[in-house]
Amino acid sequence: MAHNIAILGASGYTGAELVRLIATHPNMRITAMGANSKAGQAMADVFPHLRHLDLPVLQKIEEIDFSGVDLCFCALPHATSQEVIRDLPKTLKIVDLSADFRLRDPAEYKRWYGNGHAALECQAEAVYGLTEFYRDEIRAARLVAGTGCNAATxxxxxxxxxxxxxxxLDDIILDLKCAVSGAGRSLKENLLHAELSEGYHAYSVGGVHRHLGEFDQEFSAIAGRPVKVQFTPHLIPANRGILATVYVKGDAARIHEVLARAYADEPFLQVLPFGQHPSTRHIRGSNFCHLGVVADRREGRAIVIAALDNLTKGSSGQALQNANLMLGEDETTGLMLAPCFP
Incomplete structure (x- = not known):
């Protein structure tokens, strides 16, 4: 049975990535696409690489009829998303790709995002969308909050x-490089070619990056006590991809064994042989995440490296993976496409 799908924020990068992935899904049909700034336009005019697809015309969100929609992907900016989702039908299944429902504590949301939450009743029911660790909750959920791409990695x-x-737990250093598409499609001076190319730079230095709220929430819940990592993200002159290099204290061989066992049956998480490490070029355009463990020259220290595509496994691919669970589909449907190389 085909499921009718709506995509809100279809004119952004994650919206286009959802369209690309759903186009290969045998049981999903896109019946509505919202993009207020480009309402009335064909998707082929906004994203010419999708011109081969038969898609509905973009329209204003308030004009969409949700009565026949089974699931809605919301790929809108932070703060906007919560206000839109608050007014959607209460029976509609929703996968949100923004940050608006990731943090369970409203006070933490205000701390990291600077404004009070406008849809607390929705926030209370939202399930955190890191698929491999919240499968059962996601299957039963009406609203799933997609993770941050850096946070997922x-x-x-x-x-x-x-x-x-x-x-x-008191000595974790996370050094992360993220491609420019992670900053979205809107025009920003620092993302101009002349400003970004031929170099890369750190940003949100010193513990102010918003994804730290997710790290604090999730790691502390696992450990049963506060866990705060050192985290510095860097913007690199690439279109797609995240590479996280994590420095930890522990036995490297044991660390590799734990990761390999934890992910042995996961279709999208691939742990490389001990001593090997991944590259963003090997996961580009796919829903895979590659992980590697290398022993440091100093005894008792290890380096864990993870690579994923920020638009796919870090966002839209994760969203489709969660939607499959919510709709009773096989989790991998529409997502087994191989990475693009070179």
């Missing part, structure tokens, strides 16, 4: 290690 590298107690 760091969690894949660290969650099993924290749960198994094989690393020092």
């Amino acid at each position: 760091g969690q894949y590298a660290l969650r099993p290690l924290i749960a198994e107690g094989v690393i020092d």
Whole structure:
């Protein structure tokens, strides 16, 4: 049976990525697409690489009829998303790709995002969307909150290690490089080619990046006590991809064993042989995450490296993975496409 799908925020990068992935899904049909700034336009005019698809015309969100829609992807900006979702039909299944429902504590949301939450009743029912760790909750959920792409990458590298107690929880350093599409499609001076190319730079230095709210929430819940990682993100002159290099105290061979066992049956999480490490070029355009563990030259220290595509496994691919669970589909449907190389 085909499921009718709506995409709100279809003119952004994650919206276009959803369309690309759903186009290969045998049981999903896109019946409505919202993009207020480009309402009335064809998707082929906004994203010419999708011109081969038969898609509905973009329209204003308030004009969409949700009566026949089974599930809605909301790929809108932070703060906007909560206000839109608050007014959607209460029976509609929703996967949100913004940050608006990721943090369970409203006070923490205000702390990290600077404004009070406008849809507290929805926030209370939202399930955190890191698929591999919240499957049962996601299957039963009406509203799923997609993770941050940086947050997902760091969690894949660290969650099993924290749960198994094989690393020092007070000495975790997360150094992360993220491609420019992670900043969205809107025009920004620092993202101009002349400003960004031929170099890369750190940003949100010193513990102010918003995804730290997710790290604090999730890692502390696993450990049963506060866990605060050192985290510095860097913007690199690439279109897609995240590479997280995590420095930890612990036995490298044991760390590799824990990760390999934790992800042995996961279709999208691939742990490389001990001593090998991944590259963003090997996961580009796919829903896979590659992880590697290398022993540091100093005894008792290890380096864990994780790579994923920020638009796919870090956002839209994760969203489709969760939607499959919510709709009773096989989790991998529409997502087994191989990475693009070179």
